[in-house]
Amino acid sequence: MTQDQSKPTGPDFFRGISLSDLPDGGKLVGHYGDEQVLLVRRGTEVFATAATCTHYGGPLVEGLLVGDTVRCPWHHACFDLRTGEALHAPAFNPLACWSVEQRDDRIFVGQKRKWTAPKPRDGSSGQIPGKIVIVGGGAAGFAAVETLRREQYQGSIVMISDDQAAPVDRPNLSKDYLAGKAPEDWIPLRGEKFYLKNNIDLRLNTKVAHIDLHSREVILADEGRIPYDRLLLATGAEPVRLTIPGADQSHVRTLRSFADCKAIIERAAKARSAIVLGASFIGLEVAAALRARDIEVHVVAPDKRPMERVLGSQMGDFIRALHEEHGVVFHLEDTASSIDGRKMKLSSGDTLATDFVVAGIGVRPRTGLAEKAGLSLDRGVVVDAFLETSEPGIFAAGDIARWPDPHSGENIRVEHWVVAERQGQTAARNMLGHREKFAAVPFFWSQHYDVSINYVGHAGQWDEIAVDGDIAAKDCLLHFKRAGRTLAVASIFRDIESLQAEVEMEGQIAN
Template identity: 35%
Template structure:
């Protein structure tokens, strides 16, 4: 039995052959030759796909049953031949012009994908699903009022003005229309009904789904000190956060960054370049303690001090002091006071897993997923910062983790999309990450462990070097500073689990790429 087709006209669904009729005012009527059904245009070479029909509100039932049958036979035959030809060529019918823009034609048996979270991961999942051949309806829901945008520039170029608002968009506005993705911004999902396969929105609407993907991301961990509510105290996660810091930056002279992680150090570098005095407060005795070994932390600290950033290591903030509702000083845990009129807190994030947890989906520091993004509930996926994913690892690495990076979001989206089209391809890419601070570009690949053998290639004093981490004589991870080509090479070595001597890695004259090419890595 062929699938039953439905035509969506002006938001109303009409099955071909229905006897339903709609009343029209006399002013709405057109001559019969102008009241052409949109399906007639699909196989008419004289009607371009991007030329809207003159009447799209004429219901299918307005045609006589016999005439409709004749037209449908001709149209479906021509449309089917066109669709088969496109699929034989390996192209995607959504991007090859098979479906005209004024008409959305779907099979009633096509699976509907609802993505909660118009984040980087959510947007890439929608795009990857189309690229891999998913031809069902896609709804992308975002609770922010903006179309999906890039987050990395928020702590870098946007603060300094080097990156404009127009450069933040993840996709052009036409992308969502051309790919038939129903983008809904400014809408928040409030509940999931897994039994009925529905998503409830804050405005009361309920969306039915066949596949559900959760890309709800993460939120900043709040600063738990008195005075955190004062004006001039900010976090940095969303576009509104970045714009608020940017506005405050124009009238402040001294800033305090709480947290010596990647976001905090990127913000410190941006603020110092804008001419503001900056102090970074870190409760650990060294910077980036969770990501870097001690000697790399020392290098980062020295680099920031040389560029004018003051560091308070092993210290925490006891309170924020304000006057007339605005922050004017920071009190440290040892009682010392420091004047400042801007505070930016970067003390980590919390996954937005409450929606999934309330629905009964397995969660633990995020939504638990396998290497394909599948959750504990059938037909429910999770991608991005909210996903606690099982990792392909070396012995000694964590079995699963939330890897908060653009690359992990993109790779996870592609893996989840492969599930949607029935060709599962587990995530196998080496996790990597980058951070720009001052004139330094840090690139990290793999997951180092505390007992790895550390091999230095290059001189840290030159601000151009790579640190390799060997585990069982194989490259397990690498950290590069201003060495992008070695970073790419390191990812290949990690993926191949190539065995190589420490002496060869440390020798700056050894051409590691040529060794891989000729098979000399053993």
């Protein structure tokens, strides 16, 4: 997942390179001492930063330059070339930066610059809140508390989570960590010291009973009360539970939390076979991860093709073939009707034997608190362009939020990790009074063996899929169109074009 940085390659930037070796708009990887460095030229200026993304180590030399920023080709994080600051999730850590000097048509890299936190931005309106409460310990909640402190907010932050673990890198739970390819210390988004150092009152295993709008307090299940001036609801989603006979047995699992993932890994250590219910992104990522552990995997799903609803029939056929090449057995247009010990009966009448079951049959937004508080709902919590709910001072972000998407012109709700993080960042700034519209283009990625599918935009419905390249050859770009307008783009190994599509969509938003 991360690249080996033990052997620096490329030119020695301490000794310098010719200015002609770095044309305007060019990128070049070399090293300064033992560290890989990326040089970028923008007009007469040259910037030197770390060469890899601080998220998963993506090679920034293969990324896209947009103004004075560079975007990672893997998961679309964005960094300021001048300061190294991580501007857009999924990266939070800044890039290291080096000083650069130009002498006699040569470029020399000097000492690494000391990181300095960015100055608080201007333009906040209203009074800075004294107490901010975040309900939820997932992507949006973490991004919000990180952004609040990065914006140098000095007030009280209480983060309430009913999970037993501090915020974790959830995408990894169905990918490399589940496959046994990532160590456990990669999973927490931040260690315990982060919350202590930043004076974030993180309360785990804590349930919220309701929100008192009149007194502006969060009421806990143990009857404790936490006052707020601004409140962010980031309660996320929960797995849809099986309701068939036998679904309550201990070897029938779902995957959402760190604890869920550990329980599946524990089962997998002693198992020969598994059944995955659902041919969605999570279900098939679980299937791929279990195949990496040499477990026989059967996938049962009502769909005619995997992921057809989101990616269309051609990509669905490709994904099925890819998994079948790796030994997955599909039982499509079928569902589980009962589980009796190690045997699962299907609605078709077939019976499958298995050591354990993972149900990936979807999730539903956790909107109960918002509903009980009387906030406006519409298949999610309704928010405005600033992610504020129908109640002033209460914001919502992540899987529960339905927001006015300026690209599609529709009110949408999506369950994407990067979207949740970026909404958490925007909500944090708006709780501080910055009035920043959420206009990020939705993005997600899904990993299947050695194939990563990137998706930008949002196409709930389309009337045409224009394919550029060859899907079977794992070299393609798919444009999902409605009435001739591209609403979303999916890609396999077309990273730079995926980034370009994102920027083009952003331009359409701006206009």
